[in-house]
Amino acid sequence: MIYAFINSFIVFFFQSLLIKQLSYKLQNDQIVPAFVMSAIFFGFFVGAITFKKFWFKKTSILYFNFLVSILGLMLVLYVQFIYIGIEKIIYMYKISHGIRMDDLSYAIIAHGSVIITLIFLISFFSIREFLLIQKFFMKNQNSILVAMTYFGSLAASLFYIFLVYKNELEILASVCVAILGILMNIVYIVKLKMYPQIFRKFQFYLALLVSIFVIVFSAKNASLFKFFENRLKFEYLHLITVDKKIDFQYSSYISDIQKIELLTMNSKNAGKVLYLDGSFQLDTTAEKLYHQPFASFAKTIVGKKFEHSEFLILGGGDGFLAAHLFNEFENPKISLVDIDPKVIEIGKKVFNKLNENSLEKVDKIFIDDAFLYLRKSSKKVDGIFLDFPDPHSISIFKLYSSNIYKLAKKNLTEHGFIILDFSSKLNEDYVFNSILSAGFGRVIRFGKGHSFIYADQEEVPFKFDHTIPEWDIQSYRFKSSLDLNKTHSILKPSLRNKL
Amino acid sequence: MKAVHKYSILIFALSFLSMLIEYIISYFVGVFAGAFVFHIIFIISSFILTMGAGSFCAHYVKKYEHFLPNIILVLSIFSLLIPHIFVFANYYFEINNFLIFSYFIVSFIGFLSGFEFPLIFKIKQNKSFSAKFHVDLAIDYLAMMFASLSFLLFQFIDFDILKLCFIMSIVYFLMSLLADESTTISSKILKTLIAVIFYGFYAFNINSIYFYLDEIIVK
Numbered sequence: 001m002i003y004a005f006i007n008s009f010i011v012f013f014f015q016s017l018l019i020k021q022l023s024y025k026l027q028n029d030q031i032v033p034a035f036v037m038s039a040i041f042f043g044f045f046v047g048a049i050t051f052k053k054f055w056f057k058k059t060s061i062l063y064f065n066f067l068v069s070i071l072g073l074m075l076v077l078y079v080q081f082i083y084i085g086i087e088k089i090i091y092m093y094k095i096s097h098g099i100r101m102d103d104l105s106y107a108i109i110a111h112g113s114v115i116i117t118l119i120f121l122i123s124f125f126s127i128r129e130f131l132l133i134q135k136f137f138m139k140n141q142n143s144i145l146v147a148m149t150y151f152g153s154l155a156a157s158l159f160y161i162f163l164v165y166k167n168e169l170e171i172l173a174s175v176c177v178a179i180l181g182i183l184m185n186i187v188y189i190v191k192l193k194m195y196p197q198i199f200r201k202f203q204f205y206l207a208l209l210v211s212i213f214v215i216v217f218s219a220k221n222a223s224l225f226k227f228f229e230n231r232l233k234f235e236y237l238h239l240i241t242v243d244k245k246i247d248f249q250y251s252s253y254i255s256d257i258q259k260i261e262l263l264t265m266n267s268k269n270a271g272k273v274l275y276l277d278g279s280f281q282l283d284t285t286a287e288k289l290y291h292q293p294f295a296s297f298a299k300t301i302v303g304k305k306f307e308h309s310e311f312l313i314l315g316g317g318d319g320f321l322a323a324h325l326f327n328e329f330e331n332p333k334i335s336l337v338d339i340d341p342k343v344i345e346i347g348k349k350v351f352n353k354l355n356e357n358s359l360e361k362v363d364k365i366f367i368d369d370a371f372l373y374l375r376k377s378s379k380k381v382d383g384i385f386l387d388f389p390d391p392h393s394i395s396i397f398k399l400y401s402s403n404i405y406k407l408a409k410k411n412l413t414e415h416g417f418i419i420l421d422f423s424s425k426l427n428e429d430y431v432f433n434s435i436l437s438a439g440f441g442r443v444i445r446f447g448k449g450h451s452f453i454y455a456d457q458e459e460v461p462f463k464f465d466h467t468i469p470e471w472d473i474q475s476y477r478f479k480s481s482l483d484l485n486k487t488h489s490i491l492k493p494s495l496r497n498k499l
Numbered sequence: 500m501k502a503v504h505k506y507s508i509l510i511f512a513l514s515f516l517s518m519l520i521e522y523i524i525s526y527f528v529g530v531f532a533g534a535f536v537f538h539i540i541f542i543i544s545s546f547i548l549t550m551g552a553g554s555f556c557a558h559y560v561k562k563y564e565h566f567l568p569n570i571i572l573v574l575s576i577f578s579l580l581i582p583h584i585f586v587f588a589n590y591y592f593e594i595n596n597f598l599i600f601s602y603f604i605v606s607f608i609g610f611l612s613g614f615e616f617p618l619i620f621k622i623k624q625n626k627s628f629s630a631k632f633h634v635d636l637a638i639d640y641l642a643m644m645f646a647s648l649s650f651l652l653f654q655f656i657d658f659d660i661l662k663l664c665f666i667m668s669i670v671y672f673l674m675s676l677l678a679d680e681s682t683t684i685s686s687k688i689l690k691t692l693i694a695v696i697f698y699g700f701y702a703f704n705i706n707s708i709y710f711y712l713d714e715i716i717v718k
Contacts, residue, residue: 044637
């Protein structure tokens with residue numbers, strides 16, 4: 001029972017580790033977990049279906065266990081050294097060529113497939129070990145054996161939760177789990193007296209040597225406590241000093257949405273770059289491109305109608321959008337909602353000169369999930385600006401669904417409007433229909449280089465000032481053309497039409 | 500149909516559906532409570548723990564031929580109700596209570612799902628089939644793999660969760676009929692008739708139900 005438990009623990013621990021690391025690196029928490037899980041189950045399937053009892057002796061457990069442990073160790077080392085090493089080269093390339101973080105994800109996907117192959121092999125050998133345990137030790141206790149594997153995977157998940165909260169231990173712990181597998185091999189040999197005939201001494205001493213080496217290696221560096229993490233950060237720092245310096249690195253465990261990195265450019269155009277979840281968010285030298293149109297388009301469309309009026313910014317804790325609104329409108333009353341206080345902190349302490357202390361002038365700042373805030377709030381405002389990250393995860397998905405547009409409409413005055421950043425990951429048709437299905441009368445896509453969407457409750461044609469070329473009106477749609485089948489909704493998560 | 504194939508179909512379908520249910524619950528918790536690492540891992544853990552408990556308890560079930568179809572029937576009802584349960588839970592509960600409620604629901608479904616595989620294997624052994632544990636396990640894992648890929652694929656097509664759960668519920672119901680070896684044909688026909696009326700009514704109103712739930716989400 002204990003062997004089945006540990007066997008399952010090891011496999012599912014690596015599963016959790018990989019799901020988190022790959023999801024973060026590939027900026028996707030939908031596709032990556034599904035692929036990792038599929039690889040594991042496929043490994044289990046192939047391992048089980050090709051299993052022939054008569055091929056194996058009791059001692060075969062030893063070989064499979066050994067392979068699982070060694071592959072586990074290889075996986076950890078690959079992820080921590082080779083993969084990250086290659087990622088650093090990609091990172092450097094991106095920095096030197098000014099490429100956005102997600103443009104080279106195919107290179108990371110290539111490494112993802114190496115990792116997926118390793119996890120496939122681990123599960124392939126692991127299921128064979130499991131079946132041999134069943135054959136030799138628990139033949140008529142299948143229910144208990146299955147229960148033990150579930151408990152093993154549960155223990156792995158709980159252990160992983162612990163590591164998530166103790167971030168610095170994560171890498172060291174994954175090495176320890178691999179060592180656990182190797183030590184289990186020794187336990188098999190000693191306790192069960194399953195001395196294999198041919199490789200007996202070789203395997204035993206190799207397992208012992210590898211274990212001792214890894215333990216000593218880890219223990220020696222455990223004085224730093226965060227050896228692997230420190231090494232990683234040091235390397236990044238070393239790499240980036242050529243071009244950049246990491247000012248601030250922060251992983252928020254209040255949500256998956258916000259993993260913040262703030263970099264300083266040391267080039268001629270010295271500026272700061274903000275990454276959320278490894279995804280480019282803003283560059284202070286070019287932020288006008290994606291903040292100014294929010295404010296100036298609103299000003300052009302609504303004219304003087306909304307002077308002294310109330311606006312709500314959802315997201316945008318960096319303070320730039322608020323700054324542009326203060327510049328465009330006369331004494332606007334602005335409230336701002338952001339999920340992470342750290343972004344607000346950066347906006348107040350790091351960007352304060354660039355955003356002209358806009359966050360100090362803002363009427364109210366709410367630290368809350370934008371969706372939940374709109375649900376709770378009953379206050380009507382004249383304009384809502386939705387400044388969210390790209391929809392790369394489930395938690396952000398709802399911020400691009402028809403449901404949030406319905407909530408936004410609920411919080412608008414009769415002539416109120418919304419403006420949002422158009423994500424290139426979305427299909428225009430779906431975005432238009434989602435907004436129209438929420439009860440808005442007309443929707444327009446505008447902006448040069450970077451697209452935005454404006455929507456209000458009127459149902460008459462727009463009167464554009466075509467003398468302003470930078471608006472670059474790309475397309476527009478009225479309520480009469482609404483197609484309810486093409487909408488994004490929480491109950492219909494067909495979001496990634498463009499992937 | 501050969502009886503041995505019947506059990507393979509049962510293992511495949513039930514395992515596929517269990518995995519899909521887990522994904523759907525994780526999705527709802529992710530959307531309504533935020534995809535916090537802690538929540539998602541805790542949902543998976545609760546499911547696995549209770550599946551383990553279910554498997555463990557299955558060892559002590561005596562009348563397993565009666566027990567299995569009933570469990571599948573309960574799961575059939577639950578799979579249909581999952582979107583309703585979570586949308587209403589999100590409406591009525593504060594976030595912490597919503598999470599506690601979610602853990603409870605996922606644990607209940609996990610516990611029932613845990614019975615499935617060991618009970619089918621027991622029935623097979625009891626019927627003196629050459630019960631090959633490794634083949635059954637392979638089918639189980641193959642189904643889980645397909646479930647993982649299906650949920651992924653599902654997000655690329657225009658298909659809502661309500662319809663997915665509706666189809667899952669029908670498949671569960673069909674599996675409960677397939678697993679039911681102890682009741683008479685007339686009783687099976689009666690069950691099927693009731694189900695056809697019920698599912699027919701639901702299918703007829705599915706779009707209205709969709710829009711109703713969609714409205715509840717934003718209330």
